[in-house]
Amino acid sequence: MLEERRLAVLQAIVTDYVATHEPVGSKGLVDRHQLGVSPATIRNDMASLEEEGYITAPHTSAGRIPTDLGYRMFVDQISQVKPLSVAERKGIDRFLSDAVDLDDIMSRTLRLLAQLTKQVAVVQYPSLSRSHVRRIELIPLNEHRLMIMLIVDSGRVEQRIVECSVKINEELLADLRDRLSTAIADQPFSSVPQRLDDLEAIFNVESTFRTEHLPLVRAVIAAILETVTAKLDERVMLGGASNLARYNEDFPMTIQPVLEALEEQVVLLRLLGEVGTETKLSVRIGHENEVEGLSSTSIVSSHYAKESTPVASLGVIGPTNMDYANSMSTVQAVAQYVSRFLSDK
Numbered sequence: 220m221l222e223e224r225r226l227a228v229l230q231a232i233v234t235d236y237v238a239t240h241e242p243v244g245s246k247g248l249v250d251r252h253q254l255g256v257s258p259a260t261i262r263n264d265m266a267s268l269e270e271e272g273y274i275t276a277p278h279t280s281a282g283r284i285p286t287d288l289g290y291r292m293f294v295d296q297i298s299q300v301k302p303l304s305v306a307e308r309k310g311i312d313r314f315l316s317d318a319v320d321l322d323d324i325m326s327r328t329l330r331l332l333a334q335l336t337k338q339v340a341v342v343q344y345p346s347l348s349r350s351h352v353r354r355i356e357l358i359p360l361n362e363h364r365l366m367i368m369l370i371v372d373s374g375r376v377e378q379r380i381v382e383c384s385v386k387i388n389e390e391l392l393a394d395l396r397d398r399l400s401t402a403i404a405d406q407p408f409s410s411v412p413q414r415l416d417d418l419e420a421i422f423n424v425e426s427t428f429r430t431e432h433l434p435l436v437r438a439v440i441a442a443i444l445e446t447v448t449a450k451l452d453e454r455v456m457l458g459g460a461s462n463l464a465r466y467n468e469d470f471p472m473t474i475q476p477v478l479e480a481l482e483e484q485v486v487l488l489r490l491l492g493e494v495g496t497e498t499k500l501s502v503r504i505g506h507e508n509e510v511e512g513l514s515s516t517s518i519v520s521s522h523y524a525k526e527s528t529p530v531a532s533l534g535v536i537g538p539t540n541m542d543y544a545n546s547m548s549t550v551q552a553v554a555q556y557v558s559r560f561l562s563d564k
Contacts, residue, residue, distance in 0.1 A: 221268075221271075221273075221292065224254075224256065224260075224264065225264045225267060225268060226292070226296065227254055228248065228254065228261060228264045228265065228268065229268055229273055229274070229285070229289055229293065230293055230296065231243075231248050231251070231252045231254065232248070232265075232268075232274055232283060232284075232285060232289070233285045233289060233290065233293040235247060235248070235251060236284050236285060236540055237540050237541070237542055237543075240540060241282065242276070242277055242278075242282020242283055242284050243282055243283055244282045244283070245258050245261045245265060246258065248261055249261060268283075268289070269283060272286055272288050272289075273285065273286060273288055273289035273292060274286060274289050284540075285539075285540070287504050287505035287506055287507070287539060290504045290505070290517070290539055290540075290543070291507075293543065294502050294504065294543050294547075297543065297544060297547065300500065300544075300547045300548045300551055301544055302548060302552070303548055303549065303552050307335075307552075308552065311331060311335075311552060311553060311556055312556060314327060315327055315328065315331070315553075315556050315557070315560060316560075318560065320374060321344075321345070321374035321375050321376070324374075324557065324560050324561075325342055325344060325456060326456070328340075328342050328533060328553060328557055329342045329456050329457075329458035329459075330458060330459075331553060332459070332533065332534075332535055332549065332550065332553055333458045333459025333462060333535075334459075335545075335553075336535045336537070336541075336542075336545060336546045336549050336550075337459075337462050337465065337537075338459065338462055338535035338536060338537035338546060339457065339458070339459050339460050339462055339481065339535060339536040339537065340457070340458045340459045340534075340535055341455060341456070341457055341458075341487050341490065341491060341520075341533065341534050341535070341536060342455070342456045342458075342531075343454070343455050343456075343487075343488065343491055343532050343533065344454040344455070344456075344531060345371070345373035345374075345375055345525070345530040345531045345561070346531050347371065347375070347377075347408045347447070349407075349408075349528065349529070349530050350371045350372055350373050350375065350407070350408050350530065351371065351372045351405055351406060351407050351408070352369055352370070352371065352372075352403050352404055352405065352406055352407075352408065352411065353370045353371060353372045353404070353405070354370050354400065354404055355367070355368070355369055355370070355396060355399050355400055355403065355443075356368040356370070356396070357392045357395060357396045357399075357439065359387050359389065359392060360380075361387075362386050362387055363382060363383050363384070363385075363386065363387065364380065364381070364382055364383070364387075365380075365381050365383070365387055365392070365439075366378055366379070366380055366381075367379045367380075367381060367439060367442050367443060367446070369443070369446055369447075371408075372525065373525055373530060373561055374561065377446050379442040379443075379445065379446055381435075381438045381439055381442050382438075383434060383435045383438055384434060385431055385432070385434055385435055387435065388432065391432050391435070391436075395436060395439060399439075399440075399443070402414050402415065403415070403443075408447050411443070411447040412444060412447060412448055415440060415443065415444055455487040457481060457487065460478065460481065462537070463477060463478065476511070476512030476513075477512055477515070477516060479512060480510055480512035480513050481536070486510050486513075489509075489510060490503075490508065490510065490513070490518050490520070490534070490536065491518075491520050491531075491532035491533070491534055499521055499522060499551075499554075500520075500521045500547060500550065500551050501518075501519070501520050501521065501534075502518070502519050502543065502547065503517065503518045503520075504517045504539055505517065505539045513536075515538060515539060516536055516537060516539065517536070517537060517538070517539050517541055517543070518534055518535070518536050519534050519535050519541075519543070519547055519550050520532050520533065520534030520535075520550065521534065521550050521551055521554040523554040523555075523557040523558045523561070524558045524561070524562070525558065525562050526562045530561065533550065533553065533554055533557065534550055535549075535550060
């Protein structure tokens with residue numbers, strides 16, 4: 220742990236470098252901050268901070284910039300995230316409260332994070348593995364085609380189209396919907412395959428339905444199984460990538476490796492972290508990110524919840540010299556509002 224004075228010098232260096240994107244010298248620290256010590260003492264503290272790996276000289280000038288270790292120390296000292304202003308919170312509340320469904324809230328969240336932080340925003344859809352089936356609908360589209368809709372407690376809707384060689388019978392659909400609802404309504408997605416596995420025990424298919432109806436019945440059941448077992452959790456939205464152009468000079472070589480890494484859904488999921496295993500607000504800096512191409516970026520993320528149960532994550536990605544205080548407070552506040560939206564559904 221750094222002594223209090225050197226920590227104050229490091230915090231001043233990080234603050235100035237984030238604001239100006241220029242190496243910070245001792246004279247600038249004296250002019251802009253009330254550190255209560257002489258310029259010579261500040262120079263000595265900067266030399267110690269450099270020796271310990273918290274700051275470095277990008278070239279032969281007298282200015283210094285923070286290292287990943289320096290940013291980590293700075294972030295760890297933010298013991299309590301500064302709350303957004305009343306006006307900012309009202310703006311977020313008004314913008315998100317107008318959402319009409321889950322897709323709308325996800326889209327609005329993405330835009331909001333990108334606009335407020337001027338970083339790249341990443342939002343994961345609620346994880347189906349942590350959701351419950353609210354209800355099931357079987358909607359005939361024509362005589363040989365129907366749509367299956369699984370409505371999830373998070374507001375997410377999964378759809379499948381089923382084609383059948385036999386004519387669809389309205390009475391059959393109503394009976395099948397009732398039986399399916401009895402079996403899987405209000406059940407967690409993770410338990411649905413097991414509940415549908417023993418078809419004879421659960422649905423008594425052979426003795427309940429007429430032989431000519433069995434192809435349709437089994438096609439519907441197969442489509443539901445496909446829906447609940449597919450890798451639907453890997454649904455991530457990315458927005459504000461153009462913001463990276465503002466920081467082109469802040470990346471060691473080029474932003475191209477960053478953009479290429481962000482194109483991969485699996486990479487985005489790794490960046491957001493496993494829901495429920497991270498602390499609610501997580502900050503990973505520079506080389507703490509193991510993804511190739513993203514060692515010059517930082518990720519601020521948080522999970523959001525439905526009725527206190529984490530269901531997915533959201534966050535922002537930017538250069539290591541991002542405004543951490545603003546990014547952390549914004550991500551935390553937006554996650555809280557999304558949680559409230561889902562819990563009210």
